[in-house]
Structure formats: structure tokens, C-alpha cells
Amino acid sequence: MDALRGKFLDQISSAADPDALEAVRLAALGKKGEISLKMRDLGQMSPEERQSAGPVLNGLKSEIDAALKARRASLEDAALDARLKAEWLDVTLPGRPRPMGTIHPISQVMDELTAIFSDMGFAVAEGPQIESDWYNFDALNIAPEHPSRQEMDTFYMHRAPGDNRPPHVLRTHTSPVQIRAMQDQGAPIRVIAPGRVYRMDMDQTHTPMFHQVEGLAIDRDISMAQLKWTLEEFCRAFFEVDEVELRFRASHFPFTEPSAEVDIRCSWEGGQLKIGEGKDWLEILGSGMVHPHVLRAGGIDPDQWQGFAFGVGIDRIAMLKYGIPDLRAFFESDLRWLRHYGFAALDQPALAAGLSR
Ligand code: 2NL
Numbered sequence: 001m002d003a004l005r006g007k008f009l010d011q012i013s014s015a016a017d018p019d020a021l022e023a024v025r026l027a028a029l030g031k032k033g034e035i036s037l038k039m040r041d042l043g044q045m046s047p048e049e050r051q052s053a054g055p056v057l058n059g060l061k062s063e064i065d066a067a068l069k070a071r072r073a074s075l076e077d078a079a080l081d082a083r084l085k086a087e088w089l090d091v092t093l094p095g096r097p098r099p100m101g102t103i104h105p106i107s108q109v110m111d112e113l114t115a116i117f118s119d120m121g122f123a124v125a126e127g128p129q130i131e132s133d134w135y136n137f138d139a140l141n142i143a144p145e146h147p148s149r150q151e152m153d154t155f156y157m158h159r160a161p162g163d164n165r166p167p168h169v170l171r172t173h174t175s176p177v178q179i180r181a182m183q184d185q186g187a188p189i190r191v192i193a194p195g196r197v198y199r200m201d202m203d204q205t206h207t208p209m210f211h212q213v214e215g216l217a218i219d220r221d222i223s224m225a226q227l228k229w230t231l232e233e234f235c236r237a238f239f240e241v242d243e244v245e246l247r248f249r250a251s252h253f254p255f256t257e258p259s260a261e262v263d264i265r266c267s268w269e270g271g272q273l274k275i276g277e278g279k280d281w282l283e284i285l286g287s288g289m290v291h292p293h294v295l296r297a298g299g300i301d302p303d304q305w306q307g308f309a310f311g312v313g314i315d316r317i318a319m320l321k322y323g324i325p326d327l328r329a330f331f332e333s334d335l336r337w338l339r340h341y342g343f344a345a346l347d348q349p350a351l352a353a354g355l356s357r
Contacts, residue, residue, distance in 0.1 A: 181298075231310065255288075
């Protein structure tokens, strides 16, 4: 009995893992375990023999039971220790950097324009980028034979052979949005229409898709004086200078009469553009008094109402304001170009932190 006791206690204390320990338990206390078989033998014994052997066997069983339990607990402790060591996590490590995006300069400039003009009472109007040729051309007093209508300049949408409905085009300016606004809201009206426009043009300074904001103000007695003030106020706010000087040069657009191209006083010193002072002029937009034909197309009576309109290329003024000399910065939509060409907004510490990775 002592030999049995010694054997099992040895096996228990040397069991290296829970499986080995279970094997020992089965060998001792399982259905066919040595101790279980001995317990079964008690039934064949005489009462006297049983009286002396029973308590000894029972004591041995409880002792082995207790040893198994203790060994199991210590194996589990060891396993937990090992896991804790293996799965150790350094919560003081710095976090993984999260690359941060930025607002694209075009979107940023559109937001700025919208804010400046909304302070002056202009609402934002939006409309389709695929337009009927009526909204894109006829309503704007652009004659059927006008060169801008030629397939060379305008993207015409495909029509199935035999479909003779008038053509649709990718809008070549955001003016159609303003025609729709006039039709929907009537006069008086003050709106700007920022958005994408399309022309078949592709070289160092032109891309087939670009951005424009047009503005329209119609009331009983709107004049060019108000156009001039509005544009000056806009330039002061947009270029963040106290004084600007604008020069109105007589020009021609089919949709305005009279028409003027507008230049802003500036200087180029050491390749650095400075807006507001200097000996040079920079063309920044086109403008004029809305042509009576265009008012009529918008459902507005030109004998009762008049107004001004203007159009600005967003890509160009974004490049001027943020010192981006190369269209590729926008065209490739690539932060590397913007950084390479020194998009000033990237110097903001909060943005730089996000981009430096
Ligand atoms: C330019 C010229 C211009 C307009 C756009 C306009 C719109 C309506 C009626 C009359 Cl609904 N005019 N827009 C007027 C003058 C010039 O843009 O060179 N833009 C970059």
C-alpha cells in the first residue's frame, strides 16, 4: 500500500502538464485504476479484513485526490504565468501614427468664396453638370454659330443614331445654374454658382475639367458701381489685403452688355507675387451687366429689372493665393505635388503634423 502511495505521489509531482496529470488520475482513480480496483476488492473481504483495509484505502484515495488537485492548481498557475509573460503588452509604447488628410486647395477656396459672398447676401445655387444646349448656350445669348459651340471646344454627349433630340453637353460654365435660379426664384435675386465645368482644352495651363464660380445680382436698379464694390470687397477678403485696386477693361461676352475684364494691381518681386500694390496688373475675372436676352431666358422682364454678373476661374485664383505655380498639383490630386510646390496651407502646424509621416 505504501509502495502504491509512493508511486502515485511521485507520478503526480512529476506530471509536467494537465494531460500527464490526467493520465496519472486515470491510472489511480479511473474506472480501472489501481486504487479503484482495490476498493472493489473490499466487497469480497470478510468484515474484519474490510474494517482494517477500508479506512486505509479511503485515506489513500483522499490523499491522492488532494495531491492531484494541488498539482493541477500549480500547473494552471504556471500556465497562466507563462501566458502573462508571452502576451505581455507595453502600454507605454507610442501609438501608431494615423496619416491625416487635408482639405484640397480647390475645396478650401470654394469654401472661402462661399463664406465671403454669403456675408454679402449671396446664396449658393447648384445644378447639373450635364446640361441641355439650351441652358448652356441659347439662354446665354450664345449664337448657334458661336465658335465655343463647336465640337472642338465643347464635350457633346453621345446620342443613339436616329435620336434627334437637341444635344446635351458637359456644361462649359456655371451660368446655366444661374439661368435655372432665375427661372425658379425670379427677381430680385443674389446667387453664386460654384462648381465643375468642362472644356476640350489640355495643355500646360488648361485641364479639361476645371472650376468656376459665377455670381449674379438682379434688382430694380443694380449698376456697375455695385459690381465694382462687390468685386473689390471680394478681392480684399479673398486675398486678405486691406486695399486693392481693380481695373475694368472693356471686353465682350455674349451674355453681358457692357462687359469688362477685371485686373487687380500687383507686383512681382523676386518671383514673389504680391496682390494689392505694385506696377503690374493681373487679370482675375470677367464681368458685366446681364444682357436683356439672358434676363428674358431666365423669365425676368428686362424692362423691370437689371443686374450684374461675373465669372472667376477658381483653380487660377487658388494658385495665386496659395502660391502653387503648377496645375499638376491639382490635376494629379497629389499631396506630394502640393507639398513640393509649397501649398501654403500645408505650413499650418496641425496639418504638417499629419502629413510629415
Ligand atoms: C470669364 C467670364 C463671365 C458671366 C461670366 C453670366 C451669367 C449669367 C448672365 C450673365 Cl446667368 N453673365 N456670367 C458674365 C461675365 C463674365 O465669365 O472670363 N470667366 C472666367
